[in-house]
């Protein structure tokens with residue numbers, strides 16, 4: 001009989017977490033869910049506990065934790081100071097990192113330090129501290145598998161090739177819900193419109209990042225660390241159909257592309273079962289139904305976040321951490337109707353100019369600059385609200 005793969009999912013109540021549990025549902029004999037973690041969504045977590053019977057759960061919000069305890073769920077509820085980190089250290093085959101934002105950094109490092117293989121959807125920790133994450137993984141001999149569809153695609157295209165033969169990576173971007181619009185036409189955009197992505201169904205923060213194109217900027221930085229390439233060897237091409245998930249160009253001019261349907265279950269299954277290839281009984285790409293695959297250059301003036309992220313990538317050191325913190329604060333303010341859509345990039349730009357970056361990349365340096373950038377962003381956001 002096949003030995004079950006033990007997995008922990010950090011962020012099980014989110015878009016990626018739910019897709020991962022859908023994958024698990026397809027293969028009851030293959031996966032054992034050891035741990036689940038959420039922030040606030042206790043009602044969904046309780047359903048997941050009942051269905052998947054994890055040995056342990058962690059909840060990061062103290063009020064939600066107290067509410068969960070009142071239900072006396074049939075599992076161990078971790079309640080130390082850093083429950084997600086504790087959960088991440090429990091020995092498993094793979095920890096799927098699928099929380100949103102910088103809060104995922106410590107649990108990701110905890111999983112790596114404990115020797116757990118990590119499948120990473122949560123891109124912000126890579127943006128903040130990619131060098132630190134990869135250095136720790138190398139030292140601990142831990143595999144880091146990308147779940148983000150573009151990076152998962154690149155991982156598959158690059159596999160078996162010499163890294164020195166890679167000329168560049170082309171990250172594809174759908175262009176988001178506002179592709180083709182002038183900047184002036186984005187003034188009145190509401191969160192409800194920005195979170196409606198044309199090709200992917202995702203959480204609110206990444207949907208807004210896709211609308212501003214910051215998501216693609218964050219992905220440039222994520223790719224730098226995952227594939228050990230400078231920003232200059234990573235470009236972005238708009239591909240509205242989202243069929244090609246990214247491409248790798250080799251120095252002899254050959255280009256390999258990864259094609260697939262827009263469903264995160266495919267990269268999630270790939271990462272969880274790597275290096276095996278497992279049949280997924282889901283809708284496949286119908287090649288003859290595709291009428292066109294089109295490509296375009298990004299509009300840097302309508303979507304300045306992409307250029308800001310590229311600049312932070314080139315500057316290096318703590319610059320990407322500053323960019324990420326400012327963006328998280330600005331997106332959160334936009335979702336709360338405290339900031340306009342166009343002001344997201346203004347806030348990020350202002351904070352990146354206000355705070356000097358350094359070459360430090362250790363955890364303390366990264367967390368300190370993250371905090372400073374958030375405070376600065378709050379100040380800028382408050383000025384806009386006046």
Ligand SMILES: NC(=O)c1ccc[n+]([C@@H]2O[C@H](COP(=O)([O-])OP(=O)(O)OC[C@H]3O[C@@H](n4cnc5c(N)ncnc54)[C@H](OP(=O)(O)O)[C@@H]3O)[C@@H](O)[C@H]2O)c1
Nearest residue numbers: 011013014015016038039040041099100121122123202203
């Ligand atoms: N969705 C996609 O298709 C996709 C694709 C590629 C990459 N990603 C990346 O994957 C990550 C997750 O994205 P998502 O779309 O799944 O986000 P999401 O739907 O918003 O889910 C976020 C998850 O993180 C938890 N969470 C939120 N705040 C937290 C906190 N302070 N501490 C601990 N946990 C917290 C949430 O718990 P509650 O539900 O309890 O609040 C939820 O489980 C992001 O970094 C995103 O960039 C997503």
